[in-house]
Amino acid sequence: MSAPGSAPVLEVGELAALLNQTLEYAYPLVVVRGELNGFRVSRNKWLRFNLQDSEASLPFFGSVYQLPGPLSDGMLLEVSGTPRLHPRFGFSVSVRSIQLAGEGSIKKAAELLKQKLTAEGLFDPARKRHLPYPPASIGLITSKTSAAYADFTKVLGGRFGGMAITLADVAVQGQAAAEQIVRAVQSFGALASPPDVLVLTRGGGAAEDLQVFSDERVVRAVAASRIPTLVAVGHEIDISLAELAADVRASTPSNAAELLVPERHAVLRELHTAERQLKDTIQRQLKAARSELELAFMGLGESALRMMELRQSEITRAERLLAAFSPRAVLMRGYAVLRKGGRVVRSTSALNADDIVDVEMADGHLSAMVKPQKGDSS
Amino acid sequence: MPKRSKSYNELKTELDTLLDELARGDMDIEVAIDYFKRGKNLLAELEKRLKVAENTIKSLALPTRADDEPSEVKK
Numbered sequence: 001m002s003a004p005g006s007a008p009v010l011e012v013g014e015l016a017a018l019l020n021q022t023l024e025y026a027y028p029l030v031v032v033r034g035e036l037n038g039f040r041v042s043r044n045k046w047l048r049f050n051l052q053d054s055e056a057s058l059p060f061f062g063s064v065y066q067l068p069g070p071l072s073d074g075m076l077l078e079v080s081g082t083p084r085l086h087p088r089f090g091f092s093v094s095v096r097s098i099q100l101a102g103e104g105s106i107k108k109a110a111e112l113l114k115q116k117l118t119a120e121g122l123f124d125p126a127r128k129r130h131l132p133y134p135p136a137s138i139g140l141i142t143s144k145t146s147a148a149y150a151d152f153t154k155v156l157g158g159r160f161g162g163m164a165i166t167l168a169d170v171a172v173q174g175q176a177a178a179e180q181i182v183r184a185v186q187s188f189g190a191l192a193s194p195p196d197v198l199v200l201t202r203g204g205g206a207a208e209d210l211q212v213f214s215d216e217r218v219v220r221a222v223a224a225s226r227i228p229t230l231v232a233v234g235h236e237i238d239i240s241l242a243e244l245a246a247d248v249r250a251s252t253p254s255n256a257a258e259l260l261v262p263e264r265h266a267v268l269r270e271l272h273t274a275e276r277q278l279k280d281t282i283q284r285q286l287k288a289a290r291s292e293l294e295l296a297f298m299g300l301g302e303s304a305l306r307m308m309e310l311r312q313s314e315i316t317r318a319e320r321l322l323a324a325f326s327p328r329a330v331l332m333r334g335y336a337v338l339r340k341g342g343r344v345v346r347s348t349s350a351l352n353a354d355d356i357v358d359v360e361m362a363d364g365h366l367s368a369m370v371k372p373q374k375g376d377s378s
Numbered sequence: 379m380p381k382r383s384k385s386y387n388e389l390k391t392e393l394d395t396l397l398d399e400l401a402r403g404d405m406d407i408e409v410a411i412d413y414f415k416r417g418k419n420l421l422a423e424l425e426k427r428l429k430v431a432e433n434t435i436k437s438l439a440l441p442t443r444a445d446d447e448p449s450e451v452k453k
Contacts, residue, residue, distance in 0.1 A: 133387060134387060135387070136387065161429075162386070162427055162430035163434075165433050165436070166437070167435060168440055169440065188438065251381075266430055267428060268425070278397060278417045282410060285407060286407065289407040
């Protein structure tokens, strides 16, 4: 309904919808920089805060999942979002992402987060894992167009070859960076054949550019990675929290490559040393075995000789014993053997007068006739 | 399932272990000779691996949603 020559009369809801359409068309996404004020979290889920400067103060509404870490009033933020007019609660900006702005705010936020995560044990040295050296496969998380990517792959290739590198091309600064890095870490972890190691890297930059490496979501993803992690951010002054959470940190992307793999010429020298060691050891063992065998032979000769001597003396003793029992030896001592009809005569009762007997003596035989002795009745 | 070839690291660890055991000198000579042969093979394989100059690079296609499956794409 409208009156001619005047503004149309709208219902309240109609005006709200119209304004929302206008905002959506004119400002689908805004990035607002301002000082944080009235920050509060409700039901552990929803964020409400204002951003203000000397001219104005505007309300924002979002979720805790968008937090880069603990925040406190007074911090300078850059918040991206969509301006909306809620039919009941009025104007606010629906938050898409939150970034810290200004070195002071970034440092303060990092310090708050560091305290929180230290208390949780995320930086505990006992959690650190060894990286395979060298790894067979690497998951690389960085921007493909960055100097960090070029430096890392160049130094890596110059030192060692034959590795499979899988690149997750992500933004390493700006509003989308944290979410992309987290997704990359999780995606590598979800692969059926995950790489041996994850490398998250970027070159140096201003505090605002590097802040994603101290973003709570990124730090937690690095700490929770099932793949061992190496984080290298090209700056030396402040260590990012992702580096603290990583299993190993490197000072630059090139340093990451140096820590990850040995230099191939050094390895070749090492292999040649191992080859010499292998040859020396087996030669030593063969020599020892040969000596052992020679000693055994010598020992075998002596034993055989001793055994022969023993046998010899046993044989001699047996011969002597045998000789002592020989009938010939008895005959030699002057005895004779009497036989009658080929049988040995053992008693006088077996003989009669005039019997012819054979007498065997040591040097021959003779025949004799039996004569009764005087006084013998037989 | 095809047998996965051992990584450089696994081969080097096997060689180091073998050298340590051989150096103890308390094994039969036949076993020592077997160790020597295996050591020579390991050395040859490790040198062969070192001569591979190139690293292969492929891309990981990140899922657009958190619950999508990631996939690897040849560069």
